[in-house]
Amino acid sequence: MLALMITSMVVLSLYRFVSTHLMTINASVELGEERATVDNVVRYLQTQMNALQPSDDSALIGQPFKFRGLASDEISWTCSAGSGLLTTAAPGDFKVTLALQPVDERSTETELGIRRQPVSANKAPLNLNRGGAGGRYDWLPLVRPMAAVEIRYFDQGGNTWKDTWNDPKQRPALIRLRLWKHTGDAPLEAMIRVPSSQLAR
Secondary structure (H helix, E strand, C coil): CHHHHHHHHHHHHHHHHHHHHHHHHHHHHHHHHHHHHHHHHHHHHHHHHHHCCCCCCCCEEEECCEECCEEECEEEEEEECECCCCECCCCCEEEEEEEEEECCCCCCCEEEEEEEEECCCCCCCCCCCECCCCCCEEEEEEECCCCEEEEEEEECCCCEEECCECCCCCCCCEEEEEEECCCCCCCEEEEEECHHHHCCC
16 A cells, blocks of 8 residues: 555656646747747747838838727738739739727627838729728738737838838838737737838838
8 A cells, every 4th residue: 555655646746747848838839839830930030120122112001909898900001913912913003001800790809910002093903801991902821829919000200110101102110019918927028120211212
């Protein structure tokens, strides 16, 4: 009986030890996967900012929003088919918006994705599956879940951070992106350069 009790205690200790380490490994893997997914979004946005030309009027617009009390900021730019649209089968120019949306009409969970809308009303090569009349767009999810998004723009002239960017003649020097995967999480933060801000128009 004594030997059985000792053996049981050893097995229980080993089980707890292994379980704890497996949970730690799983949490580490999940955190790494989440970070990699967010890094892909940052690289995508950096690529689009690198492609912006100073002569493109209305090519970069940013607006602050709230959704259920959390930051739900949006940034929009204009581009043609390619890496910006994440498809090559789309003629014409598109307005692309990085934004948060509910997964569906009945869901309380939100996801980060891009809205794709043709600039010309005569071109609709994508499946415009969301939105109402006059505001139809194609939605491409990128990260799920995503609880909140905060976007700020650094104005070199005023040496300040702004929550809105609506000047088609200028570009912010930097864009600060903060993403919260879950409510209560610490934000994942990235600084994105806008090279065309350094070029005279």
